[in-house]
Amino acid sequence: MSILKVNQLVKSYGKVQALKGVSFEVPEGAVFGILGPNGSGKTTMLSIILDVLNADAGSYEWFGKPASPDLRKHIGSLLETPNFYHYLSAVNNLKVTNSISGRGDLVAIDAVLQKVKLFERRKSRFSTYSLGMKQRLAIAAALLGDPKILVLDEPTNGLDPVGIMEIRELIGELSKKGHTIIMASHLLDEVEKVCTHVAILKTGNLVTHGPVHDVLVDEDIVEIGAADIHLLKQVVKDIPGAIQQVSTDQFVQLYFAKGSARLADINQFCFNNGIVLTHLTLKRKRLEEKFFELTNN
Amino acid sequence: MFHLLKTEWLKIKNYPGFWWIMAVTILSYPGINGIFYVTYKQQTANEKTAAKMIKMLIGNPFEFPEVFRTVAFSSSLFITIPAILVIMLITNEYTYKTNRQNIIDGWSRNEFIIAKFYNVVIVSLIVIALYILVTLGIGFSTTGSGVANRFELAHYVGYYSLQVFAQLSFAFLLGILIKRAFIALGTFIFYKIIVENIGAAFMIKYANDAGRFLPTESSDRLTPIPAFLGKLDADSYQKALSLLNQQAFITVGYIILFWGLVFWIYKKRDL
Numbered sequence: 001m002s003i004l005k006v007n008q009l010v011k012s013y014g015k016v017q018a019l020k021g022v023s024f025e026v027p028e029g030a031v032f033g034i035l036g037p038n039g040s041g042k043t044t045m046l047s048i049i050l051d052v053l054n055a056d057a058g059s060y061e062w063f064g065k066p067a068s069p070d071l072r073k074h075i076g077s078l079l080e081t082p083n084f085y086h087y088l089s090a091v092n093n094l095k096v097t098n099s100i101s102g103r104g105d106l107v108a109i110d111a112v113l114q115k116v117k118l119f120e121r122r123k124s125r126f127s128t129y130s131l132g133m134k135q136r137l138a139i140a141a142a143l144l145g146d147p148k149i150l151v152l153d154e155p156t157n158g159l160d161p162v163g164i165m166e167i168r169e170l171i172g173e174l175s176k177k178g179h180t181i182i183m184a185s186h187l188l189d190e191v192e193k194v195c196t197h198v199a200i201l202k203t204g205n206l207v208t209h210g211p212v213h214d215v216l217v218d219e220d221i222v223e224i225g226a227a228d229i230h231l232l233k234q235v236v237k238d239i240p241g242a243i244q245q246v247s248t249d250q251f252v253q254l255y256f257a258k259g260s261a262r263l264a265d266i267n268q269f270c271f272n273n274g275i276v277l278t279h280l281t282l283k284r285k286r287l288e289e290k291f292f293e294l295t296n297n
Numbered sequence: 298m299f300h301l302l303k304t305e306w307l308k309i310k311n312y313p314g315f316w317w318i319m320a321v322t323i324l325s326y327p328g329i330n331g332i333f334y335v336t337y338k339q340q341t342a343n344e345k346t347a348a349k350m351i352k353m354l355i356g357n358p359f360e361f362p363e364v365f366r367t368v369a370f371s372s373s374l375f376i377t378i379p380a381i382l383v384i385m386l387i388t389n390e391y392t393y394k395t396n397r398q399n400i401i402d403g404w405s406r407n408e409f410i411i412a413k414f415y416n417v418v419i420v421s422l423i424v425i426a427l428y429i430l431v432t433l434g435i436g437f438s439t440t441g442s443g444v445a446n447r448f449e450l451a452h453y454v455g456y457y458s459l460q461v462f463a464q465l466s467f468a469f470l471l472g473i474l475i476k477r478a479f480i481a482l483g484t485f486i487f488y489k490i491i492v493e494n495i496g497a498a499f500m501i502k503y504a505n506d507a508g509r510f511l512p513t514e515s516s517d518r519l520t521p522i523p524a525f526l527g528k529l530d531a532d533s534y535q536k537a538l539s540l541l542n543q544q545a546f547i548t549v550g551y552i553i554l555f556w557g558l559v560f561w562i563y564k565k566r567d568l
Binding site for chain 1: 300303304307308311312313314389393394395397398399400401402403404405406408565567568
Protein backbone atom coordinates (compact mmCIF):
# COMPACT_ATOMS: atom_id res chain seq x y z
CA MET A 1 0.00 0.00 0.00
CA SER A 2 1.17 3.52 -0.79
CA ILE A 3 1.32 5.94 2.10
CA LEU A 4 1.66 8.90 -0.23
CA LYS A 5 0.80 9.13 -3.90
CA VAL A 6 1.85 12.28 -5.74
CA ASN A 7 0.36 12.77 -9.17
CA GLN A 8 1.63 15.34 -11.70
CA LEU A 9 2.24 18.15 -9.22
CA VAL A 10 2.87 21.53 -10.83
CA LYS A 11 3.80 24.71 -9.00
CA SER A 12 5.07 28.07 -10.23
CA TYR A 13 6.29 31.20 -8.49
CA GLY A 14 5.61 33.84 -11.09
CA LYS A 15 7.66 32.87 -14.13
CA VAL A 16 9.73 30.31 -12.25
CA GLN A 17 8.32 26.80 -12.51
CA ALA A 18 9.34 25.07 -9.28
CA LEU A 19 7.64 21.73 -10.00
CA LYS A 20 6.94 20.48 -13.51
CA GLY A 21 4.57 17.55 -13.16
CA VAL A 22 6.20 15.42 -10.45
CA SER A 23 4.70 11.97 -9.71
CA PHE A 24 5.84 9.20 -7.37
CA GLU A 25 4.60 6.91 -4.65
CA VAL A 26 5.96 6.26 -1.18
CA PRO A 27 5.44 2.66 -0.04
CA GLU A 28 4.49 1.84 3.53
CA GLY A 29 7.49 1.37 5.80
CA ALA A 30 9.93 3.07 3.43
CA VAL A 31 12.56 5.60 4.38
CA PHE A 32 12.06 7.77 1.32
CA GLY A 33 14.85 10.25 0.59
CA ILE A 34 14.18 13.25 -1.63
CA LEU A 35 17.36 14.67 -3.11
CA GLY A 36 18.11 17.58 -5.32
CA PRO A 37 20.31 20.65 -5.60
CA ASN A 38 19.16 23.99 -4.17
CA GLY A 39 16.08 25.19 -5.99
CA SER A 40 15.19 21.76 -7.33
CA GLY A 41 11.71 21.83 -5.74
CA LYS A 42 12.17 19.57 -2.69
CA THR A 43 10.74 21.95 -0.10
CA THR A 44 8.06 23.15 -2.51
CA MET A 45 6.89 19.57 -2.91
CA LEU A 46 6.90 18.87 0.83
CA SER A 47 5.06 22.17 1.42
CA ILE A 48 2.34 21.15 -1.02
CA ILE A 49 1.79 17.72 0.53
CA LEU A 50 1.51 19.44 3.94
CA ASP A 51 -1.00 22.03 2.57
CA VAL A 52 1.23 25.01 3.21
CA LEU A 53 1.39 25.73 -0.52
CA ASN A 54 -1.39 25.33 -3.06
CA ALA A 55 -0.42 23.35 -6.17
CA ASP A 56 -1.23 24.92 -9.55
CA ALA A 57 -2.14 21.49 -10.91
CA GLY A 58 -1.93 17.84 -9.95
CA SER A 59 -3.02 16.01 -6.84
CA TYR A 60 -1.78 13.92 -3.94
CA GLU A 61 -3.26 11.34 -1.61
CA TRP A 62 -2.33 10.28 1.89
CA PHE A 63 -3.24 6.70 2.86
CA GLY A 64 -5.15 6.33 -0.43
CA LYS A 65 -7.51 9.19 0.46
CA PRO A 66 -7.64 12.81 -0.71
CA ALA A 67 -5.61 14.99 1.65
CA SER A 68 -7.41 16.52 4.63
CA PRO A 69 -6.47 18.25 7.91
CA ASP A 70 -7.57 15.18 9.88
CA LEU A 71 -5.17 12.95 7.94
CA ARG A 72 -2.40 15.49 8.49
CA LYS A 73 -2.84 15.18 12.25
CA HIS A 74 -1.38 11.68 12.00
CA ILE A 75 1.81 12.91 10.32
CA GLY A 76 4.77 14.27 12.28
CA SER A 77 6.39 17.02 10.22
CA LEU A 78 9.39 19.30 10.20
CA LEU A 79 9.33 21.71 7.28
CA GLU A 80 12.30 24.00 6.55
CA THR A 81 12.93 25.86 9.82
CA PRO A 82 11.69 25.07 13.33
CA ASN A 83 8.52 27.16 13.73
CA PHE A 84 7.62 27.84 17.35
CA TYR A 85 6.35 30.64 19.56
CA HIS A 86 9.53 32.38 20.68
CA TYR A 87 8.12 33.45 24.03
CA LEU A 88 6.97 29.94 25.01
CA SER A 89 9.05 27.18 26.55
CA ALA A 90 9.64 23.83 24.85
CA VAL A 91 6.90 22.22 26.95
CA ASN A 92 4.36 24.96 26.22
CA ASN A 93 5.17 24.89 22.51
CA LEU A 94 4.62 21.14 22.44
CA LYS A 95 1.32 21.64 24.30
CA VAL A 96 0.20 23.77 21.35
CA THR A 97 1.31 21.01 18.95
CA ASN A 98 -0.59 18.47 21.05
CA SER A 99 -3.71 20.66 21.21
CA ILE A 100 -3.83 21.06 17.42
CA SER A 101 -2.81 17.58 16.32
CA GLY A 102 -4.20 15.53 19.20
CA ARG A 103 -0.89 13.61 19.16
CA GLY A 104 0.59 12.69 22.54
CA ASP A 105 -0.12 13.99 26.03
CA LEU A 106 1.86 15.54 28.90
CA VAL A 107 3.73 12.29 29.54
CA ALA A 108 4.55 11.96 25.83
CA ILE A 109 5.81 15.56 25.77
CA ASP A 110 8.33 14.79 28.52
CA ALA A 111 9.30 11.57 26.75
CA VAL A 112 10.07 13.22 23.39
CA LEU A 113 12.00 16.01 25.11
CA GLN A 114 14.12 13.37 26.82
CA LYS A 115 14.57 11.57 23.52
CA VAL A 116 15.98 14.69 21.82
CA LYS A 117 17.97 15.65 24.95
CA LEU A 118 16.10 18.86 25.70
CA PHE A 119 14.47 17.77 28.93
CA GLU A 120 16.82 19.79 31.12
CA ARG A 121 15.95 22.96 29.19
CA ARG A 122 12.25 22.17 28.78
CA LYS A 123 11.15 25.27 30.72
CA SER A 124 13.43 27.71 28.88
CA ARG A 125 11.97 29.99 26.28
CA PHE A 126 12.41 28.93 22.65
CA SER A 127 14.12 32.28 21.92
CA THR A 128 17.00 31.30 24.23
CA TYR A 129 17.79 28.09 22.32
CA SER A 130 20.75 27.55 20.00
CA LEU A 131 20.12 26.56 16.37
CA GLY A 132 20.76 22.91 17.20
CA MET A 133 18.37 23.00 20.17
CA LYS A 134 15.67 24.57 18.03
CA GLN A 135 16.12 21.78 15.51
CA ARG A 136 15.92 19.18 18.29
CA LEU A 137 12.64 20.71 19.47
CA ALA A 138 11.28 20.56 15.93
CA ILE A 139 12.20 16.88 15.79
CA ALA A 140 10.54 16.38 19.18
CA ALA A 141 7.35 18.00 17.86
CA ALA A 142 7.40 15.70 14.83
CA LEU A 143 7.90 12.64 17.06
CA LEU A 144 5.17 13.62 19.55
CA GLY A 145 2.60 10.85 19.91
CA ASP A 146 4.75 8.42 17.89
CA PRO A 147 3.13 9.10 14.47
CA LYS A 148 3.53 6.32 11.92
CA ILE A 149 4.43 8.80 9.20
CA LEU A 150 7.19 11.41 9.44
CA VAL A 151 7.98 14.16 6.94
CA LEU A 152 11.39 15.64 7.68
CA ASP A 153 12.89 18.46 5.66
CA GLU A 154 16.64 18.63 6.31
CA PRO A 155 16.31 17.06 9.78
CA THR A 156 20.01 17.38 10.62
CA ASN A 157 20.24 21.12 9.87
CA GLY A 158 22.18 22.89 12.56
CA LEU A 159 23.04 19.74 14.48
CA ASP A 160 26.57 18.87 15.59
CA PRO A 161 28.18 15.57 14.42
CA VAL A 162 26.85 13.73 17.47
CA GLY A 163 23.38 15.10 16.84
CA ILE A 164 23.55 14.04 13.18
CA MET A 165 24.55 10.53 14.22
CA GLU A 166 21.72 10.41 16.77
CA ILE A 167 19.14 11.44 14.17
CA ARG A 168 20.50 8.84 11.76
CA GLU A 169 20.16 6.19 14.47
CA LEU A 170 16.69 7.43 15.36
CA ILE A 171 15.55 7.16 11.74
CA GLY A 172 16.95 3.64 11.56
CA GLU A 173 15.20 2.72 14.79
CA LEU A 174 11.85 4.16 13.61
CA SER A 175 12.23 2.42 10.27
CA LYS A 176 12.72 -0.92 12.05
CA LYS A 177 9.50 -0.27 13.97
CA GLY A 178 7.68 0.08 10.65
CA HIS A 179 7.37 3.87 10.48
CA THR A 180 7.34 5.51 7.07
CA ILE A 181 9.76 8.43 6.79
CA ILE A 182 9.87 10.93 3.96
CA MET A 183 13.05 12.94 4.20
CA ALA A 184 14.56 15.70 2.11
CA SER A 185 18.26 16.20 2.56
CA HIS A 186 21.38 17.68 1.01
CA LEU A 187 23.54 15.17 2.82
CA LEU A 188 23.96 12.38 0.30
CA ASP A 189 25.97 10.22 2.63
CA GLU A 190 23.19 10.45 5.20
CA VAL A 191 20.51 9.51 2.68
CA GLU A 192 22.59 6.62 1.35
CA LYS A 193 23.01 5.28 4.85
CA VAL A 194 19.40 5.43 6.02
CA CYS A 195 17.08 5.47 2.99
CA THR A 196 15.41 2.48 1.39
CA HIS A 197 13.99 4.56 -1.48
CA VAL A 198 15.12 7.73 -3.16
CA ALA A 199 13.76 10.36 -5.54
CA ILE A 200 16.06 12.84 -7.25
CA LEU A 201 14.70 16.20 -8.35
CA LYS A 202 16.35 18.66 -10.67
CA THR A 203 14.89 22.07 -11.55
CA GLY A 204 11.38 20.86 -10.82
CA ASN A 205 11.64 17.58 -12.70
CA LEU A 206 11.80 14.14 -11.18
CA VAL A 207 15.01 12.70 -12.63
CA THR A 208 14.66 9.25 -11.12
CA HIS A 209 13.05 7.43 -8.22
CA GLY A 210 12.77 3.97 -6.75
CA PRO A 211 14.50 1.63 -4.28
CA VAL A 212 18.00 2.86 -3.50
CA HIS A 213 19.75 -0.25 -4.89
CA ASP A 214 17.86 0.09 -8.20
CA VAL A 215 18.59 3.78 -8.57
CA LEU A 216 22.25 3.43 -7.70
CA VAL A 217 22.95 0.30 -9.67
CA ASP A 218 22.39 0.79 -13.37
CA GLU A 219 25.56 -1.11 -14.30
CA ASP A 220 27.95 -3.52 -12.57
CA ILE A 221 31.37 -2.15 -11.79
CA VAL A 222 34.07 -4.76 -11.12
CA GLU A 223 37.31 -3.50 -9.64
CA ILE A 224 40.36 -5.72 -10.10
CA GLY A 225 44.00 -5.45 -9.20
CA ALA A 226 47.19 -7.48 -9.74
CA ALA A 227 50.91 -7.24 -9.02
CA ASP A 228 51.59 -6.27 -12.64
CA ILE A 229 48.97 -3.63 -13.34
CA HIS A 230 50.25 -2.95 -16.88
CA LEU A 231 49.90 -6.58 -17.92
CA LEU A 232 46.45 -6.68 -16.29
CA LYS A 233 45.32 -3.69 -18.37
CA GLN A 234 46.47 -5.48 -21.56
CA VAL A 235 44.79 -8.76 -20.68
CA VAL A 236 41.38 -7.41 -19.69
CA LYS A 237 41.07 -5.38 -22.90
CA ASP A 238 39.51 -8.46 -24.51
CA ILE A 239 37.42 -9.67 -21.56
CA PRO A 240 33.95 -10.73 -22.79
CA GLY A 241 30.95 -8.53 -21.80
CA ALA A 242 32.85 -5.47 -20.54
CA ILE A 243 31.37 -2.23 -21.89
CA GLN A 244 34.00 0.14 -20.59
CA GLN A 245 37.35 0.02 -18.85
CA VAL A 246 38.72 2.69 -16.52
CA SER A 247 42.24 2.38 -15.14
CA THR A 248 43.99 3.94 -12.19
CA ASP A 249 47.54 3.38 -10.90
CA GLN A 250 46.38 0.56 -8.64
CA PHE A 251 43.18 -0.89 -10.11
CA VAL A 252 41.20 -1.45 -13.27
CA GLN A 253 37.45 -0.88 -13.22
CA LEU A 254 35.40 -2.90 -15.68
CA TYR A 255 31.82 -1.83 -16.46
CA PHE A 256 29.27 -4.52 -17.35
CA ALA A 257 25.56 -4.34 -18.10
CA LYS A 258 23.48 -4.41 -14.89
CA GLY A 259 23.47 -7.93 -13.44
CA SER A 260 25.79 -9.44 -16.03
CA ALA A 261 29.15 -9.37 -14.21
CA ARG A 262 30.35 -12.82 -13.02
CA LEU A 263 33.27 -12.47 -10.64
CA ALA A 264 34.26 -16.15 -10.93
CA ASP A 265 34.39 -15.93 -14.73
CA ILE A 266 36.53 -12.79 -14.57
CA ASN A 267 38.91 -14.41 -12.08
CA GLN A 268 39.15 -17.51 -14.30
CA PHE A 269 39.72 -15.38 -17.42
CA CYS A 270 42.59 -13.53 -15.78
CA PHE A 271 44.14 -16.70 -14.38
CA ASN A 272 43.96 -18.40 -17.80
CA ASN A 273 45.84 -15.40 -19.20
CA GLY A 274 48.61 -15.62 -16.64
CA ILE A 275 47.37 -13.04 -14.13
CA VAL A 276 46.78 -13.76 -10.46
CA LEU A 277 44.33 -11.20 -9.10
CA THR A 278 45.17 -9.54 -5.77
CA HIS A 279 41.95 -7.55 -5.70
CA LEU A 280 38.49 -8.42 -7.03
CA THR A 281 35.29 -6.69 -5.96
CA LEU A 282 31.85 -5.77 -7.30
CA LYS A 283 31.26 -2.09 -6.60
CA ARG A 284 28.07 -0.10 -6.38
CA LYS A 285 28.09 3.47 -7.53
CA ARG A 286 27.98 5.76 -4.58
CA LEU A 287 24.94 7.96 -4.31
CA GLU A 288 27.14 11.00 -4.54
CA GLU A 289 28.48 9.95 -7.95
CA LYS A 290 25.01 9.04 -9.14
CA PHE A 291 23.59 12.32 -7.89
CA PHE A 292 26.23 14.37 -9.68
CA GLU A 293 25.77 12.30 -12.81
CA LEU A 294 21.99 12.76 -12.83
CA THR A 295 21.98 16.42 -11.93
CA ASN A 296 25.03 17.28 -14.08
CA ASN A 297 26.69 19.06 -11.19
CA MET B 298 -15.08 25.92 19.24
CA PHE B 299 -13.76 24.96 22.70
CA HIS B 300 -10.80 23.20 21.10
CA LEU B 301 -9.85 26.29 19.09
CA LEU B 302 -10.23 28.57 22.11
CA LYS B 303 -8.11 26.24 24.24
CA THR B 304 -5.31 26.30 21.69
CA GLU B 305 -5.42 30.10 21.41
CA TRP B 306 -5.32 30.32 25.21
CA LEU B 307 -2.19 28.12 25.25
CA LYS B 308 -0.58 30.56 22.81
CA ILE B 309 -1.33 33.76 24.76
CA LYS B 310 -1.45 32.80 28.42
CA ASN B 311 2.35 32.97 28.77
CA TYR B 312 2.85 35.85 26.32
CA PRO B 313 4.02 38.92 28.30
CA GLY B 314 3.56 41.30 25.33
CA PHE B 315 -0.10 40.40 25.07
CA TRP B 316 -0.78 40.99 28.76
CA TRP B 317 1.10 44.29 28.79
CA ILE B 318 -0.98 45.69 25.95
CA MET B 319 -4.13 44.20 27.48
CA ALA B 320 -3.28 46.02 30.75
CA VAL B 321 -2.76 49.27 28.84
CA THR B 322 -6.14 48.73 27.12
CA ILE B 323 -7.90 48.00 30.39
CA LEU B 324 -6.38 51.02 32.09
CA SER B 325 -6.76 53.43 29.18
CA TYR B 326 -10.54 53.36 28.86
CA PRO B 327 -11.40 54.31 32.44
CA GLY B 328 -8.33 56.56 32.47
CA ILE B 329 -9.23 58.58 29.37
CA ASN B 330 -12.89 58.96 30.30
CA GLY B 331 -11.92 59.69 33.88
CA ILE B 332 -9.65 62.54 32.71
CA PHE B 333 -12.47 64.03 30.62
CA TYR B 334 -14.86 63.73 33.57
CA VAL B 335 -12.45 65.27 36.08
CA THR B 336 -11.69 68.13 33.67
CA TYR B 337 -15.41 68.79 33.26
CA LYS B 338 -15.93 68.74 37.05
CA GLN B 339 -13.03 71.11 37.65
CA GLN B 340 -14.32 73.55 35.05
CA THR B 341 -17.86 73.57 36.40
CA ALA B 342 -17.36 73.07 40.14
CA ASN B 343 -16.65 76.61 41.27
CA GLU B 344 -19.10 79.42 41.75
CA LYS B 345 -17.62 81.75 39.15
CA THR B 346 -19.94 83.11 36.48
CA ALA B 347 -17.96 81.54 33.63
CA ALA B 348 -18.23 78.09 35.20
CA LYS B 349 -21.93 78.51 35.71
CA MET B 350 -22.31 79.55 32.07
CA ILE B 351 -20.40 76.49 30.85
CA LYS B 352 -22.63 74.25 32.94
CA MET B 353 -25.75 75.96 31.67
CA LEU B 354 -24.61 75.75 28.05
CA ILE B 355 -23.41 72.17 27.85
CA GLY B 356 -25.40 70.57 30.65
CA ASN B 357 -23.75 67.52 32.17
CA PRO B 358 -22.58 65.13 29.40
CA PHE B 359 -21.58 62.63 32.10
CA GLU B 360 -25.07 62.22 33.51
CA PHE B 361 -27.51 59.53 32.41
CA PRO B 362 -28.64 59.15 29.68
CA GLU B 363 -26.14 61.35 27.78
CA VAL B 364 -23.20 59.55 29.38
CA PHE B 365 -23.83 56.58 27.04
CA ARG B 366 -23.11 58.82 24.04
CA THR B 367 -20.31 60.81 25.65
CA VAL B 368 -18.29 57.77 26.76
CA ALA B 369 -18.94 55.99 23.45
CA PHE B 370 -17.54 58.99 21.57
CA SER B 371 -14.48 59.50 23.75
CA SER B 372 -13.74 55.74 23.87
CA SER B 373 -13.99 55.51 20.09
CA LEU B 374 -11.00 57.87 19.81
CA PHE B 375 -8.76 55.20 21.34
CA ILE B 376 -9.58 52.16 19.23
CA THR B 377 -5.90 52.07 18.17
CA ILE B 378 -4.92 50.52 21.52
CA PRO B 379 -6.96 47.30 21.17
CA ALA B 380 -6.11 47.39 17.44
CA ILE B 381 -2.44 46.89 18.45
CA LEU B 382 -3.48 43.71 20.27
CA VAL B 383 -5.42 42.38 17.30
CA ILE B 384 -2.66 43.18 14.81
CA MET B 385 -0.06 41.64 17.12
CA LEU B 386 -2.04 38.42 17.50
CA ILE B 387 -2.06 37.76 13.76
CA THR B 388 1.28 39.25 12.67
CA ASN B 389 3.12 37.27 15.39
CA GLU B 390 1.96 34.10 13.67
CA TYR B 391 3.58 35.30 10.45
CA THR B 392 6.74 36.48 12.22
CA TYR B 393 7.28 33.10 13.90
CA LYS B 394 5.85 31.18 10.88
CA THR B 395 3.61 29.40 13.37
CA ASN B 396 0.63 30.00 11.07
CA ARG B 397 2.29 27.44 8.74
CA GLN B 398 3.05 25.09 11.61
CA ASN B 399 -0.56 25.19 12.85
CA ILE B 400 -1.70 24.01 9.40
CA ILE B 401 1.07 21.39 9.18
CA ASP B 402 0.03 20.09 12.61
CA GLY B 403 -3.52 19.52 11.43
CA TRP B 404 -5.68 22.63 11.46
CA SER B 405 -7.51 23.54 8.29
CA ARG B 406 -6.96 27.07 7.05
CA ASN B 407 -10.56 27.89 8.01
CA GLU B 408 -9.97 26.62 11.56
CA PHE B 409 -6.93 28.89 11.89
CA ILE B 410 -8.97 31.93 10.86
CA ILE B 411 -11.96 30.93 13.02
CA ALA B 412 -9.59 30.72 16.01
CA LYS B 413 -8.37 34.24 15.23
CA PHE B 414 -11.97 35.41 14.73
CA TYR B 415 -12.65 34.31 18.32
CA ASN B 416 -9.63 36.35 19.43
CA VAL B 417 -11.05 39.47 17.79
CA VAL B 418 -14.48 38.78 19.31
CA ILE B 419 -12.95 38.37 22.78
CA VAL B 420 -10.85 41.55 22.53
CA SER B 421 -13.99 43.38 21.30
CA LEU B 422 -16.04 42.00 24.21
CA ILE B 423 -13.40 43.18 26.69
CA VAL B 424 -13.44 46.69 25.18
CA ILE B 425 -17.26 46.73 25.16
CA ALA B 426 -17.36 45.54 28.78
CA LEU B 427 -14.96 48.35 29.71
CA TYR B 428 -17.20 50.86 27.94
CA ILE B 429 -20.25 49.59 29.83
CA LEU B 430 -18.44 49.62 33.19
CA VAL B 431 -17.05 53.13 32.67
CA THR B 432 -20.42 54.44 31.46
CA LEU B 433 -22.33 52.95 34.39
CA GLY B 434 -19.63 53.99 36.88
CA ILE B 435 -19.58 57.62 35.76
CA GLY B 436 -23.35 57.68 35.16
CA PHE B 437 -24.34 56.40 38.59
CA SER B 438 -21.84 58.62 40.39
CA THR B 439 -22.98 61.82 38.65
CA THR B 440 -26.69 61.42 38.00
CA GLY B 441 -29.10 62.77 40.55
CA SER B 442 -32.14 60.82 41.69
CA GLY B 443 -34.48 63.06 39.70
CA VAL B 444 -33.44 61.69 36.30
CA ALA B 445 -36.02 59.15 35.14
CA ASN B 446 -34.93 58.19 31.63
CA ARG B 447 -31.51 56.92 32.64
CA PHE B 448 -31.23 54.21 29.99
CA GLU B 449 -32.86 56.08 27.13
CA LEU B 450 -29.59 56.05 25.18
CA ALA B 451 -28.54 52.53 26.20
CA HIS B 452 -28.78 51.48 22.54
CA TYR B 453 -25.40 53.19 22.13
CA VAL B 454 -23.98 50.01 23.67
CA GLY B 455 -25.06 48.27 20.46
CA TYR B 456 -23.71 51.03 18.21
CA TYR B 457 -20.41 51.14 20.07
CA SER B 458 -20.13 47.33 19.96
CA LEU B 459 -20.62 47.35 16.20
CA GLN B 460 -18.04 50.09 15.80
CA VAL B 461 -15.44 48.30 17.92
CA PHE B 462 -15.89 44.95 16.19
CA ALA B 463 -15.89 46.51 12.70
CA GLN B 464 -12.72 48.51 13.32
CA LEU B 465 -10.86 45.66 15.01
CA SER B 466 -11.92 43.42 12.10
CA PHE B 467 -10.44 46.04 9.74
CA ALA B 468 -7.22 46.02 11.78
CA PHE B 469 -7.15 42.22 11.54
CA LEU B 470 -7.63 42.37 7.76
CA LEU B 471 -4.66 44.74 7.50
CA GLY B 472 -2.62 42.36 9.68
CA ILE B 473 -3.41 39.43 7.37
CA LEU B 474 -2.65 41.49 4.26
CA ILE B 475 0.54 43.16 5.45
CA LYS B 476 1.92 40.46 7.82
CA ARG B 477 4.30 42.88 9.57
CA ALA B 478 3.12 44.34 12.90
CA PHE B 479 4.55 47.85 12.67
CA ILE B 480 3.66 48.38 9.02
CA ALA B 481 0.12 47.07 9.59
CA LEU B 482 -0.36 49.29 12.64
CA GLY B 483 1.12 52.29 10.83
CA THR B 484 -1.19 51.68 7.89
CA PHE B 485 -4.18 51.36 10.23
CA ILE B 486 -3.41 54.66 11.94
CA PHE B 487 -2.50 56.49 8.72
CA TYR B 488 -5.57 55.26 6.86
CA LYS B 489 -8.06 55.75 9.69
CA ILE B 490 -6.84 59.04 11.07
CA ILE B 491 -5.39 60.79 8.02
CA VAL B 492 -6.83 59.31 4.82
CA GLU B 493 -10.41 58.78 5.93
CA ASN B 494 -10.72 61.96 7.97
CA ILE B 495 -9.44 64.09 5.10
CA GLY B 496 -11.46 62.05 2.57
CA ALA B 497 -14.67 62.30 4.62
CA ALA B 498 -14.25 66.03 5.19
CA PHE B 499 -13.64 66.52 1.45
CA MET B 500 -16.68 64.43 0.56
CA ILE B 501 -18.94 66.37 2.93
CA LYS B 502 -18.20 69.42 0.84
CA TYR B 503 -17.93 67.99 -2.66
CA ALA B 504 -19.56 64.55 -2.79
CA ASN B 505 -22.85 64.77 -0.90
CA ASP B 506 -21.25 63.31 2.26
CA ALA B 507 -20.37 60.04 0.49
CA GLY B 508 -17.56 59.69 3.03
CA ARG B 509 -20.02 58.05 5.41
CA PHE B 510 -19.73 54.91 3.26
CA LEU B 511 -15.94 54.61 3.75
CA PRO B 512 -14.68 51.48 5.60
CA THR B 513 -14.00 52.99 9.02
CA GLU B 514 -15.81 56.32 8.70
CA SER B 515 -19.05 54.35 8.31
CA SER B 516 -18.65 52.89 11.80
CA ASP B 517 -17.15 56.10 13.26
CA ARG B 518 -20.52 57.72 12.54
CA LEU B 519 -22.14 55.26 15.00
CA THR B 520 -20.69 57.21 17.93
CA PRO B 521 -21.50 60.86 17.17
CA ILE B 522 -20.18 63.74 19.21
CA PRO B 523 -21.91 64.42 22.56
CA ALA B 524 -25.06 66.56 22.40
CA PHE B 525 -23.42 69.70 23.79
CA LEU B 526 -20.95 69.78 20.90
CA GLY B 527 -23.80 69.06 18.50
CA LYS B 528 -25.31 72.39 19.44
CA LEU B 529 -22.57 74.10 17.43
CA ASP B 530 -24.19 72.81 14.20
CA ALA B 531 -27.62 71.56 15.18
CA ASP B 532 -28.80 70.64 11.63
CA SER B 533 -25.77 68.46 10.88
CA TYR B 534 -26.04 66.86 14.31
CA GLN B 535 -29.70 65.96 13.85
CA LYS B 536 -28.89 64.54 10.42
CA ALA B 537 -26.09 62.42 11.91
CA LEU B 538 -28.46 61.06 14.56
CA SER B 539 -31.13 60.27 11.98
CA LEU B 540 -28.61 58.22 9.94
CA LEU B 541 -27.44 56.03 12.83
CA ASN B 542 -29.43 52.95 11.78
CA GLN B 543 -28.28 53.29 8.18
CA GLN B 544 -24.70 53.50 9.40
CA ALA B 545 -25.29 50.36 11.47
CA PHE B 546 -26.38 48.45 8.33
CA ILE B 547 -23.37 49.72 6.38
CA THR B 548 -21.09 48.67 9.26
CA VAL B 549 -22.57 45.16 9.34
CA GLY B 550 -21.97 45.00 5.58
CA TYR B 551 -18.32 45.96 6.10
CA ILE B 552 -17.88 43.38 8.88
CA ILE B 553 -19.13 40.67 6.51
CA LEU B 554 -16.86 42.00 3.75
CA PHE B 555 -13.78 42.17 5.99
CA TRP B 556 -14.16 38.61 7.25
CA GLY B 557 -15.14 37.32 3.84
CA LEU B 558 -11.89 38.78 2.49
CA VAL B 559 -9.89 37.35 5.39
CA PHE B 560 -11.19 33.80 4.82
CA TRP B 561 -10.77 34.08 1.05
CA ILE B 562 -7.22 35.48 1.22
CA TYR B 563 -6.10 32.86 3.72
CA LYS B 564 -7.57 30.04 1.67
CA LYS B 565 -5.97 31.17 -1.58
CA ARG B 566 -2.63 32.39 -0.31
CA ASP B 567 0.52 30.28 0.00
CA LEU B 568 1.66 30.24 3.61
